Amino acid sequence: MHDVARHAGVSVSTVSYVLTGARPISPATRKRVLAAMAELDYQPNAMARGLASRRSRILGLLMPMDDRGTGATETAFVTGAAEAAARAAHHLLLSPIPAGDVDALRRLASQRILDGALVMEVQMEDPRVEVLRELGVPFVLIGRTRDTTGVPFVDIDFDHTVRGAVEHLLDLGHRSIVFVNHSQEALASGYAPALRTQESFTTVMAEHGLEPLVVTAEDTAAAGRAALRTALVQCPGLSAVLAMNEHALFGVLGELALQGLKVPDDVSVVSMVTSAQVADLATPALTTMTSPGSTLGRLAVEVLLRTLEGSGGPSHQELVTCSLEVRGSSGHLRRTPERTPGGVASR
Amino acid sequence: MHDVARHAGVSVSTVSYVLTGARPISPATRKRVLAAMAELDYQPNAMARGLASRRSRILGLLMPMDDRGTGATETAFVTGAAEAAARAAHHLLLSPIPAGDVDALRRLASQRILDGALVMEVQMEDPRVEVLRELGVPFVLIGRTRDTTGVPFVDIDFDHTVRGAVEHLLDLGHRSIVFVNHSQEALASGYAPALRTQESFTTVMAEHGLEPLVVTAEDTAAAGRAALRTALVQCPGLSAVLAMNEHALFGVLGELALQGLKVPDDVSVVSMVTSAQVADLATPALTTMTSPGSTLGRLAVEVLLRTLEGSGGPSHQELVTCSLEVRGSSGHLRRTPERTPGGVASR
């Protein structure tokens, strides 16, 4: 920077000010400085800037890496966030700290390496909120806690998503709908998307005077197969599956085929918060409430950066909707076949 | 840090030295300093350390986010790398810079924010190698270029992977094997895994005196379906599919079902460099050459950190194998049915 200043015949502070834009510089000198920078291939040292300005230009992406958070939907968040950060000349620091490891987060946040944080895999009661607040690290949740007063977040509108899916199935004439959710443990641990969708499902079904059948499953195909068998026992007349668990859903599809039940002729299937990529893997392709993809990540970064700028205003809260994309896995209710519970469909 | 020093009755440099371990400290004073740190909840300022030591303790994860690089296998790399970095008290900075954007990489590397870089989505001729070398940023490739002399890397042993898969199919009696690869464009752009596996496949088949049938497909189910139809036209007696393209493979599976061909009774299927998670999505579950998961990412970080420590030695190069996991999608050759090319199997 010293060299650039000499090269342009100005002081170092002037060079700094054309870099930061923190005070007006005459067009003439600015041009000379810029030229000198280009000439010398000058790039400001990030650590020095960070130390002097107390702004690292680094955003933390708090992404617990339990395998649940690792689908195509989450990857899209990351992609969106990374690109938005890059556009704003910021960096993204990926931290795999588990949601419950308060000490590790405290250590990270105390290092003053982050200007702000994006919190993924948010739980209903998430201890990270309190830690970040206490340590004065601005943050935006990708997801939301149970109590969202004063907490900035962007999240999927799960209620809207469930309603869209259920109404699609109702429109097709289905009345016996089973909801395949994540595992009991996921629910117990406060995994918000599972809890919220389940509650919405119960509510919506009740609104239509229908019985809300719910089964839970680990995120594996085997668990999905078992879940479908359970569902068929509890409701032999089952004509539609609504899933909040992609991995289990592929097991459900396999089990349906095994039982001789055709999709969508015998059973309609809708997968919620699912990417087009994943929808495409099944045959027929899955009707989905399509996850917002990179939008959510981008949005989160934009909200966070706005918070860092000025603000003081009310914390930004925003719900993004999933949109219904009808593919081959859902269709009109055809018939209500007699079925042997838990066995092969009678012919 | 000043406060900690006073609290412990020592100088700031002593505090610094217990932090860095750069010179011996008597057990007694070290204990006092540590106690003072704990007492005051002291955490060293990362920017200040970075500036003074010229070591940011940040590793760059250069991960171009074209959608190809976004499967479960790549996610596992990231997980492994993140955890290894955390264990070594380092951070991971996620950069989505495309492999071809030399300027953006130059800008990033010149900021001296990275102690080193992990390079993902490596191309056969990758311009990033030259840039990083020129700017003096140590790096390890996850993948490898065509010419690997003097370039540190960790990669999958694709030749071993292809041999394992082909030999499994040969053992089962299959002779008519089609290789479903990534798209023509991916090959043309120098996507190394696609090029290497295809070459190995051709070689191995030739070694056994067999015709190497190869079809390419975009990473979509639709392309996979089309690819299978093409393959059946070119080789109606086809009894096995070997895939290097997960997305297309699910299309292949769908098309096989449509054509009335059962897996594995009529056609055996093996997917290469595939995670158990993805293998499980299909019914029956896919026989795979299972990708090394988080190992590769962890290894890359360890190699990079070792390079940063001392080094000077020969650049570390390591190939990790995929191991055969036989699931339900592969079985003994049963028969060679007469088939109507491109149509439904005759019965």
Add this chain to the structure above:
DNA sequence: ATGAAAGCGCTAACAT
């Protein structure tokens, strides 16, 4: 509109 200089919070010589 520009310059001079005092830090930012550490590390690492150079001391003893």
Add this chain to the structure above:
DNA sequence: ATGTTAGCGCTTTCAT
């Protein structure tokens, strides 16, 4: 084994 101090390369008052 510990202390003293000069930077690290910037930003940002306080000047003019």
